[in-house]
Amino acid sequence: MNDAHSPTVDPRTEPMLAIDVGAGTQDILLFDPRQEPENCLKLVLPSQTRVVGSRVRAATAADQAIHLTGATMGGGASSDAMKAHLAAGLPLSATEEAARTIHNDLARVRALGVEIRPDPPPDAVVIEAADINLEMLGAALAPFGVELPTRVAVAVQDHGYLPGAGNNEVRFDYLQGLLAGGGDLRQMVYTNPPAEMTRMASLCRQHPGIVLMDTGAAAVLGALADPVVAAAAETEGAILVNVGNMHTFATLLHGRRLYGLFEHHTGGITPAIVASLVDGLRDGTLDTARFRERFDGHGAALAPDYRETGPFTFVTVTGPNRRLARGLGYHEAAPHGDMMLAGAWGLVTGVRLLAEQASHGPAHGAANRPIEAAGG
Secondary structure (H helix, E strand, C coil): CCCCCCCCCCCCCCCEEEEEECCCEEEEEEECCCCCHHHCEEEEEECHHHHHHHHHHHHHHCCCCEEEEECCCCCCHHHHHHHHHHHCCCCEEECHHHHCCCCCCHHHHHHCCCEECCCCCCCCEEEEECCCCHHHHHHHHHHHCCCCCCCEEEEECCCCCCCCCCHHHHHHHHHHHHHHCCCEHHHHEECCCCCCCHHHHHHHHHCCCCEEEEHHHHHHHHHCCCHHHHHHHHHCCEEEEEECCCEEEEEEEECCEEEEEEEEEHHHCCHHHHHHHHHHHHHCCCCHHHHHHHCCEEEEEECCCHHHHCCCCEEEEECCCHHHHHHHCCEECCHHHCHHHHHHHHHHHHHHHHHHHHHHCCCCCHHHCCCCCCCC
């Protein structure tokens, strides 16, 4: 859970590096509170899972053995490339930490043909697994006279792992847990992430002092940097939908409290499905018990008291695949004029909430107070 007593940066006074790690892109913000938000430096780059996947494919094409080192990172393009390398009959070894990129269960990884070992075999190409690469980013920005802030916040989508449970089950339990503690968004900002969140835990080991969020929660907070969205969430409640490259995450939000959510794989999304799910979330009729059976998703959850508070009729959409909802009449959020930086701006706001909690402690009724948007 969130360790509110750990020291952290206060983005009202100190710069920070915010990186929203997605399946397709990593969206990077160098936040400086002395600048207008629109003047803060930003980049949208290929995600590390795609970068690592490209390096693996190059080694496969050259008939080279691979040794994977580094961290447990997101799968997708990276793990798909590793499995294709093995399918081509080529050797793949990995350290224990890096091997969990393919699967958290190392017995399953070995069954695929991966050799788990601490050092590379002779003549193997060494490829480093990592969700973020600060050294590479710093080197790219150095010619522009830009130094990276020492404080770092990162958002990743972590399925988590518990022995004997499927990844989707662990993810669904995590989503339900977001509501079980009262739905306060401050509890979704971590310096000490849940033990089962292996991807976040790996980032903590690689980068001590890092602040972490789930990508879905970061996108929700980031959308609140759009003043239209912030006003609706504060006064009447709002439905926030983030249509990402791999996952679609939607929430019911009033002030800083979550009342409901669902998460779906974007690959199975159509405009009709988006409309149906949003309508069910709004009306409190979404069949959360059968969600995973009926839809290609991780799950859905509703707070028992939402029907007394809702319905929330305002809907906003963000994310690189928001075109899927464009004909539905939803407001398209553009925090500080840039939709692609929603998650990064959400990290800035999340760290601000964490600093507030560390300074003042939980306040009575805090979950119902509005959020001061980052840069606002």
